[in-house]
Amino acid sequence: MGELYLVRHGQANSGATTEEDYDRLSPLGHRQAAYLGEWLRGHEAGFDLVIAGGMRRHRETAEGMGFTPALFDPRLNEMDYFSLARDREVHHGVPQPQSEDDFATHIPGTIRAWHDAQINGSEPFATFESRIHDALKEAAKPGKRVLCVTSGGVIAMVMRRALGLGPEQMAHVVLPIFNSSLHRFRIRPEGTYLMSFNAIPHLEAPERVSARTHL
Secondary structure, eight states, X not given: OEEEEEEEOOOBOTTOSSHHHHOSBOHHHHXXXXXXXXXXXXXXXXXXXXXXXXXXXXXXXXXXXXOOOSEEOGGGOOOOHHXXXXXXXXXXXXXXXXXXXXXXXXXXXXHHHHHTTSOOTTSOHHHHHHHHHHHHHHHOOTTOEEEEEEOHHHHHHHHHHHHTOOHHHHHHHHTXXXXXXXXXXXXXXXXXXXXXXXXXXXXXXXXXXXXXXXX
């Protein structure tokens, strides 16, 4: 049996209005990454392979954790939610989210519209799904321990595949994912099995409550 550890990047520039501006860690995001790297070295065995998406926030998170990915794979990049939100506003008249509360009500409808090809953003839903599946199928093998630094939408898509989730359920998975959270899957020849979701053992201490963020 193999194991796949997915890590969501640390807090990015949450006040951004474009994907380019969002794609960098905040000072807190750098601390979150360092906390997680310290925890992994103290509580987990080593990994056979470390990979990351190709975005700046993925690279900065891996570096902050103290890991050097063997591969930066753009197939593990996040969906471009800014493009999806713009498409939905233009074609369906739905305003773009302005706050965390707005986002919580916005994302389920957006994921459903994307899934149903009512909007495409920068890529179709099916392309997003297949590129993630292909990348992880190549990396995660029975008998190997793989660490992957990526984004919340990618993690939700892996959950969709492992648990057979519909688009609304996938959206509900995205919403609670913490920055720098850890998600573990068991890899067997017959499929991928969820072992743990949204773990933040490195942020459990009371003095780190303020470091628990979603955006």
